[in-house]
Amino acid sequence: MKGVLFDFDGTLTRPGAIDFPAIKQTIGCPGDVAILEYIKSQPPRKRVVLTEILEGYEAEAARLSIPNKGAEACLSTLRMRDVPVGIITRNSLKSVISALQQFEGSECHDFDVVITRGAALPKPSPEGVFKAAAGMGCLAEELMVVGDFRFDVIAGKRAGAGTILLTNGGASTMAPGDPEPDYICRYFDEVAEILLDKLFCFDQ
Ligand SMILES: [Mg+2]
Structure with missing residues (x-):
């Protein structure tokens, strides 16, 4: 990854x-x-x-909007370690720019790629994941797609990426017949742990 x-x-x-x-x-x-x-x-x-x-x-x-608990720290760790990081959303670029104003140290240009509505077919299409991978200089299979909705997991899976479903302490949004996410996390801190482990387990 x-x-x-x-x-x-x-x-x-x-x-x-x-x-x-x-x-x-x-x-x-x-x-x-x-x-x-x-x-x-x-x-x-x-x-x-x-x-x-x-x-x-x-x-x-x-x-x-406010940052999810642990999201800012995770983003800054990934950035410090030169990990390509992107955003993929069915929302508009305007909304992302506006919401990122509440983030400490993260603006749109701090992400390697930001795929918003209109830039690709919306999730659950895998098109945006492929586009993001190209913009991040890696293959879709080398990406971990993290999201809180079933469309995130479906889009990631269709593109061949790894997937993490974040439930934010609630119920899973996956439906019968959907692909299984590779990981299910209750809170963002658990997502950060998995990411750091998958990315840097060979460093130590
Ligand atoms: Mg979402």
């Missing part, structure tokens, strides 16, 4: 900032359909309106 690709919301940031059920209710998206896919299925005019509503929610959530 050579690099780490993090999901953003609920992974690098503390979960709960984005209220997905509220967004779904406002835009009329059924509970079992993903928001971006629902918007994409609507007629063009309605799509524009719904996207604006979504972006309003996202902007507010980004403003309220």
Whole structure:
């Protein structure tokens, strides 16, 4: 393993900032359909309106986002040791830039690659993982994809990467028939331990 690709919301940031059920209710998206896919299925005019509503929610959530416990320390350790680190998210670049303002010592340009909405097909497509790997100078199989939602694990697995599902102390979001994540962690600190162990176990 050579690099780490993090999901953003609920992974690098503390979960709960984005209220997905509220967004779904406002835009009329059924509970079992993903928001971006629902918007994409609507007629063009309605799509524009719904996207604006979504972006309003996202902007507010980004403003309220705070780093997940242990995330800043992990990022700075990875950076100090020259490990390629990227972000992959279904959220917008604007939201990521805004939320990163609450992070000590991490701005967009501190990441080797930031794949946001529109830069690749959204997760669970593996396209963004492949794109990220190329930008990080490694193969997808050399990446560990870390995320708190089943789409993160599915995208990572489809690309051939290692995967860590972070549950943030809650229930797993994986569904029957989904691929198994390589690791399941309750808290970010456990993610950091696995990453450092996988990356540097041959150093000591
Ligand atoms: Mg997430």
